Amino acid sequence: MSENKSVINFTRGVPADESFPIKDMIEASQIALEKYGTTILQYGKSFGFLPLREWFAEQHGISVDNVLTANSTLQIIDFLCHQLLQPGDVAFTETPTYDRTITLLKRHKAEIVGIPLEADGPNMEALEQALIKQVPKFFYVIPDFQNPTGLTYSLEKRQKLVNLAEQYGFWLIEDAPYRPLRFRGKEQPSLFKLNPTRTLNLFSFAKVIGPGLRVSVLHGQAELLAKIAKFAEDTYICPAMFNMGAAYQFCVSDKLPGQIDKLKALYAPRLQACLDAITQLLPDVEMTRPQGGFFLSLTFPEGITTAAVLERAKTYNLNLAPGQAFFPNGGGERFLRLPYCAMPPEQIHEGISRLAAVVKEELGIRNL
C-alpha cells in the first residue's frame, strides 16, 4: 500500500454535488414564493401542493386523484407498509434490493421473500414457485436501473409480472427514482403503464433535482391514496409545501428536461469509466452492465468475500460497503455495490485500480 493516498468512497449512492441546479432553484423558489407564498408557507392538504399534483397528473395522463405527494420515497414506502401490512404478512422483494426498504419492511414485521434478480428482471420460475406457496401483500420492485445492481427489466418480464399480479391479486410497488436517467438503449414501459390498477408507482425528485428537497410522488389507485392521505395527515398534517412549490416552479418553467440532459452528460462517462476499468483491471470479477442510473454491482470469485475485500481496501484508503445488507434472506457474501455518480472518471479509475490490487492480494492468499 502507498501512503498519502486520498480517500475514495464507493459507499453511498448520492448525486454529484456539481449536478445540483442551484441557480435555477434559487429562481424557482423566488417565483414560487411570489406566486404562492401564502399557500406554501401555510399548512396545506396532506395530498401535497395541488399544482405539483396537477402537473404530474397531466404528464402521465392520469387524474389528480391518482397522485399523492409526500416527504421522500421512504416516507411513502413507510405509509404503504402501514396501510398494506399486518405483522407477519408476506412481502416480496428482489434479491438483492434497496437496503433501506428491507429495513422498513422488517420494522413493519413483514415476512420478506426475496426473488432472485437476473440481468433482465426477476427469475420468473422462482417467482411463480413463491406465489404457489404464498401470495404477498405486495412485491416491491425497482425495474429501472435497480439499486443496488443497475439492472433493468425486459418488456417480457414486465408484462409477465403485471399478469401475475393480476392473476394472484397482489400490489406491485414500482420504485422508479432512476428511470429518467437512461444513458443508452431503449426505454421500456413502466409497470404502471402496463397495469395501472395493480401498480403503485413511486417517483422521486431526489435524483433529478436533489435529495434535500425530499419531494416524492406516489401515483396509483385513488381509493388507496385517500387512505394514505388520511394517515399522512395524522402523521405530519401536510408535507413540506415550500419544497413542493419550488419543485413545481422548476418543472413548470420547463427546466426538468435540460436538467436531466445535464445529468446524463455528467453521469454517462462515469458509468463508462467504471465499466472500462473493471473490464481491464478485474477480469475475474462478474459485473452487471447497466444502461443508466447510479449503480453497478460486482460478484467476487468463489473464496473471496466482500468482508475481506472491504477490510483490506481500508489499507488502500478505499471505502466500500458490505454487500449482505441488500439481501433480505441471507447471501450477498461476495456482492459489492459500486455507486459511480458522485466521482469524476479519473477518481473512478483510481478507485477500481485500488480495488483490483486488493482483489489480487486476496486471490494470492486464496491460492496459497
Ligand SMILES: Cc1ncc(COP(=O)(O)O)c(C=O)c1O
Ligand atoms: C430505489 C430507491 N428508492 C428510494 C430511494 C430514496 O428516495 P428518497 O430520497 O426519495 O426517499 C433511493 C435512494 O437511494 C433508492 O435507491
